[in-house]
Amino acid sequence: MSGVTLYALTGAALVGTGFFGLIAARHLLRRVLAFNLIGSGLFVYLGAAGARGGEADPVPQALIITGIVVALSASALAVGLIVALARARGRAMLPEEDVGG
Amino acid sequence: MTWALDATLCAMILAVALATVLGRGVFRAIVFFVVYGLLLALAWVRLDAVDVALAEAAIGAGLTGVLFLAAFGRLARSGADAEPPPGRVNIAAALASAALTGALVWAWVALPLPGRPGPELAEALPRAGVENPVTAVLLNFRAWDTLLESVVLLAALVGLWMLARDEAWTEPLGLPQHVRPGGVMASFGRILPPVGVLVGAYVVYVGADRPGGAFQGGTVLAAVGIVAALAGLVRPPRVTRRAWRAALVAGPAVFLAAGLGGAALGAGFLTLPERIAGSAIFAIEIALALSIAVTLAFLVIGPPETGLEDQ
Amino acid sequence: MTALVALLALPLAGALAAVVLPHGAVRGMVPALSVAMLAATAVLVAGLSAQAPTRLKLGQWPPPVGIVLEVDGLAAALIAMTALVMTAAALAALRSEQPAAAGARAAFGFWPLMLLLWAALNAVFVSRDLFNLYVGLELLSLASVGLVAIGGKPEALAAAMRYMLFALVGSLLYLAGVVLVYAAHGTLDIGLLADRTPAKPDALALALMTAGLMAKTALFPFHVWLPPAHGSAPAPASAMLSALVPKASFVILLRLWFEAMPDRAQDGALVLLAVLGTAAVIWGSLRALLQTRLKLVVAYSTVAQIGYLFLVFPLAGGGSAEMPWSAGAWTGVLFLALAHGLAKAAMFLAVGQWMAVTGSDRLDAMRGLATAMPMTSFAFALAAVTLVGLPPSGGFTGKYLLMTSAFAAGQWMWALVLAGGGLLAAAYLYRPLAILFARADAPGPATLPTRGMQAIPLCLAGAAIALGIASETPFELLSIGRPAAAEDGS
Numbered sequence: 062m063s064g065v066t067l068y069a070l071t072g073a074a075l076v077g078t079g080f081f082g083l084i085a086a087r088h089l090l091r092r093v094l095a096f097n098l099i100g101s102g103l104f105v106y107l108g109a110a111g112a113r114g115g116e117a118d119p120v121p122q123a124l125i126i127t128g129i130v131v132a133l134s135a136s137a138l139a140v141g142l143i144v145a146l147a148r149a150r151g152r153a154m155l156p157e158e159d160v161g162g
Numbered sequence: 163m164t165w166a167l168d169a170t171l172c173a174m175i176l177a178v179a180l181a182t183v184l185g186r187g188v189f190r191a192i193v194f195f196v197v198y199g200l201l202l203a204l205a206w207v208r209l210d211a212v213d214v215a216l217a218e219a220a221i222g223a224g225l226t227g228v229l230f231l232a233a234f235g236r237l238a239r240s241g242a243d244a245e246p247p248p249g250r251v252n253i254a255a256a257l258a259s260a261a262l263t264g265a266l267v268w269a270w271v272a273l274p275l276p277g278r279p280g281p282e283l284a285e286a287l288p289r290a291g292v293e294n295p296v297t298a299v300l301l302n303f304r305a306w307d308t309l310l311e312s313v314v315l316l317a318a319l320v321g322l323w324m325l326a327r328d329e330a331w332t333e334p335l336g337l338p339q340h341v342r343p344g345g346v347m348a349s350f351g352r353i354l355p356p357v358g359v360l361v362g363a364y365v366v367y368v369g370a371d372r373p374g375g376a377f378q379g380g381t382v383l384a385a386v387g388i389v390a391a392l393a394g395l396v397r398p399p400r401v402t403r404r405a406w407r408a409a410l411v412a413g414p415a416v417f418l419a420a421g422l423g424g425a426a427l428g429a430g431f432l433t434l435p436e437r438i439a440g441s442a443i444f445a446i447e448i449a450l451a452l453s454i455a456v457t458l459a460f461l462v463i464g465p466p467e468t469g470l471e472d473q
Numbered sequence: 474m475t476a477l478v479a480l481l482a483l484p485l486a487g488a489l490a491a492v493v494l495p496h497g498a499v500r501g502m503v504p505a506l507s508v509a510m511l512a513a514t515a516v517l518v519a520g521l522s523a524q525a526p527t528r529l530k531l532g533q534w535p536p537p538v539g540i541v542l543e544v545d546g547l548a549a550a551l552i553a554m555t556a557l558v559m560t561a562a563a564l565a566a567l568r569s570e571q572p573a574a575a576g577a578r579a580a581f582g583f584w585p586l587m588l589l590l591w592a593a594l595n596a597v598f599v600s601r602d603l604f605n606l607y608v609g610l611e612l613l614s615l616a617s618v619g620l621v622a623i624g625g626k627p628e629a630l631a632a633a634m635r636y637m638l639f640a641l642v643g644s645l646l647y648l649a650g651v652v653l654v655y656a657a658h659g660t661l662d663i664g665l666l667a668d669r670t671p672a673k674p675d676a677l678a679l680a681l682m683t684a685g686l687m688a689k690t691a692l693f694p695f696h697v698w699l700p701p702a703h704g705s706a707p708a709p710a711s712a713m714l715s716a717l718v719p720k721a722s723f724v725i726l727l728r729l730w731f732e733a734m735p736d737r738a739q740d741g742a743l744v745l746l747a748v749l750g751t752a753a754v755i756w757g758s759l760r761a762l763l764q765t766r767l768k769l770v771v772a773y774s775t776v777a778q779i780g781y782l783f784l785v786f787p788l789a790g791g792g793s794a795e796m797p798w799s800a801g802a803w804t805g806v807l808f809l810a811l812a813h814g815l816a817k818a819a820m821f822l823a824v825g826q827w828m829a830v831t832g833s834d835r836l837d838a839m840r841g842l843a844t845a846m847p848m849t850s851f852a853f854a855l856a857a858v859t860l861v862g863l864p865p866s867g868g869f870t871g872k873y874l875l876m877t878s879a880f881a882a883g884q885w886m887w888a889l890v891l892a893g894g895g896l897l898a899a900a901y902l903y904r905p906l907a908i909l910f911a912r913a914d915a916p917g918p919a920t921l922p923t924r925g926m927q928a929i930p931l932c933l934a935g936a937a938i939a940l941g942i943a944s945e946t947p948f949e950l951l952s953i954g955r956p957a958a959a960e961d962g963s
Binding site: 095 | 179307
Binding site: 143146 | 604607608611614615618619622627630631633634635637638640641642644645648649652655656659
């Protein structure tokens with residue numbers, strides 16, 4: 062197995078790990094962390110794809126930098142919503158998922 | 163030997179990612195996530211993507227980490243930091259996640275190696291006006307992506323400001339910080355800004371030819387502002403201060419103006435004529451770095467708050 | 474070409490200006506900008522040649538290096554509908570989103586978010602690059618979430634948070650597909666992908682992108698975020714969010730299934746999409762029947778109306794591609810999308826005016842309002858005619874084309890969905906209409922909106938009817954650059 066394939070498989074595993082967290086976690090902050098894991102997993106997979114065949118393809122790298130900035134923008138708004146929601150409700154969970162606990 | 167290095171790095175990345183999702187306590191999850199970002203930056207170096215490594219370390223690990231830690235602090239003030247005890251293992255979620263990973267692994271094996279875009283890129287790169295191919299893609303070939311991305315940041319910030327309470331709207335951004343004058347944070351906050359500004363400016367400057375550029379450099383500059391604010395050295399501005407709002411839009415405005423300039427000169431929208439492409443990209447990068455720095459800093463500092471609401 | 478650049482650059486420049494300029498200047502700029510956008514739209518549509526869509530290579534770089542924009546009939550029609558809805562919503566918001574009425578915070582934030590939304594919609598309608606579409610969608614989602622949160626109440630925050638989570642999952646699934654496409658083909662351009670050598674992961678990529686776009690379009694069962702989000706935004710924002718935003722991700726679905734990868738359009742998958750659409754029609758309508766708040770009735774109606782759009786997949790794609798009925802199904806669905814946008818915006822703007830008078834959107838608070846505000850009530854009734862699909866509205870033209878196509882294809886069950894959905898819409902819209910036009914004491918001394926304000930929803934609802942009466946022009950427009958998969962076979 063080549064190094065590039067190793068990183069692609071790691072990317073695939075990161076996507077799965079993050080997806081599990083996004084569905085299974087109830088604390089919203091952890092869900093946004095999981096969202097970031099999926100995004101970066103996809104980027105590693107794309108970066109590995111671009112590194113096949115010797116010379117690194119600059120296009121995936123540019124796409125990934127754009128993607129990292131977009132992910133930060135979304136995270137910042139999501140985190141702000143969590144804080145505002147917790148201030149209003151006293152809990153960092155969606156009303157319908159806030160059972161027991 | 164290098165294979166062992168890659169395998170160890172990948173194993174560590176996966177372990178830290180699992181800890182972020184499964185570990186007890188949200189605070190620890192955030193700390194694991196920061197470590198994850200740093201390890202990932204190493205992975206990008208191994209994949210020959212130094213521009214991405216810089217972006218990942220600065221934005222993915224650094225800024226995102228600070229963002230989450232600050233949010234955690236605010237949740238703790240509202241008493242919303244606790245997590246419900248983990249319930250039964252969510253089997254459906256586990257199966258769906260395994261299927262997703264499995265599908266991506268299968269796809270990797272089945273993926274053909276495309277003949278594109280290597281030859282087309284090789285033909286276009288000498289006419290891009292910059293040496294660094296990643297900068298050429300970001301600011302010339304796919305400039306429309308980058309222009310839209312710079313306003314995505316702006317949309318996120320305006321959306322974040324909409325979460326302020328009406329009575330806090332005219333207050334300075336973020337929570338008021340009180341720092342002991344002789345404390346570690348205060349000295350750190352005094353030493354870092356001059357160094358950080360130099361580093362940030364350098365990273366923007368070299369972006370045309372070597373790894374770096376507006377996004378990475380702007381992030382370093384943003385970090386300087388955030389540290390200065392957290393150290394209590396500067397009080398963040400109010401939303402109503404128009405000069406700061408102008409700094410937010412300067413980058414997209416210069417970028418858009420350059421794009422329209424191309425159209426006005428008959429070259430076409432977002433077309434940088436080859437003779438002036440290098441200097442045009444440099445000017446766009448300077449303005450973008452300024453706007454990115456201010457926007458990112460404001461995104462992390464948060465909407466205006468009175469600091470009184472939880473007492 | 475200039476018109477296209479103006480349609481992209483004007484709302485962006487306007488959004489940047491709205492962040493910096495003082496409030497009074499922004500209020501002066503918005504009507505001028507709307508007029509300029511309407512003019513640019515007219516020039517764009519008039520300049521569209523029947524033979525070939527307008528193409529713009531950004532930076533003169535051909536794909537796969539650069540990004541291509543293209544205006545076909547589909548894009549031009551949606552740009553025009555967007556310009557009408559945005560102008561109407563902006564005029565309504567000039568009154569409702571003032572500092573005195575909505576607070577300094579909302580009065581500041583509404584305009585940049587609205588203009589960024591406009592820019593994102595136009596960018597998505599014309600983009601031919603899958604990653605550029607991703608960035609456009611993100612801009613659209615973040616601006617939309619901001620507009621939902623602008624209300625500031627706890628339920629608005631919860632609705633915005635739920636919207637955000639669905640938007641995030643949708644983006645990631647779409648992005649996963651884009652990653653696979655680039656890894657397999659080294660290009661993101663829809664035109665180049667149409668001529669690609671098929672690769673094994675293509676079906677997986679298409680499935681992932683489709684799942685993500687379904688979440689963003691609020692197709693059943695991914696619709697749960699939509700009603701509370703559209704129900705708790707300010708009325709002009711609800712009008713934009715309900716009329717326009719789901720159409721953007723739907724357009725990307727059309728581009729994928731009919732233009733980039735029509736060869737991967739398996740009949741089973743196409744039927745599944747239409748079955749989910751059917752479920753959306755039934756479930757959205759039943760939920761609309763049960764609501765006690767008028768905004769939620771209108772929002773659940775959007776869930777139902779989105780369902781119809783997915784009938785295009787089995788009727789124009791896969792085994793139906795290039796059959797005698799496929800062009801009719803394609804055009805019919807786009808008529809429905811346009812008519813729904815105009816009518817739904819009219820409804821939300823009308824409800825906004827009633828809420829300003831009664832202080833609530835509870836159905837029982839609306840009793841007898843038609844006496845005091847006949848124009849708005851008439852607008853709501855006209856919009857209802859379109860949503861039910863009665864002649865001579867644009868909704869009728871769309872349903873007629875789709876039904877003809879369904880019978881020609883021998884897929885009569887989709888005709889049943891169209892007819893049944895119309896009956897359900899009549900049922901859930903009868904209740905608010907009966908309450909509005911009931912005999913009751915005129916409401917108290919509250920100031921009524923001016924005639925000019927009341928005319929805004931009426932113009933939109935009238936446009937939805939006109940779409941059916943003068944259907945020839947939009948019909949011809951929509952046929953420009955129609956994908957081969959949706960062309961009539963002979």
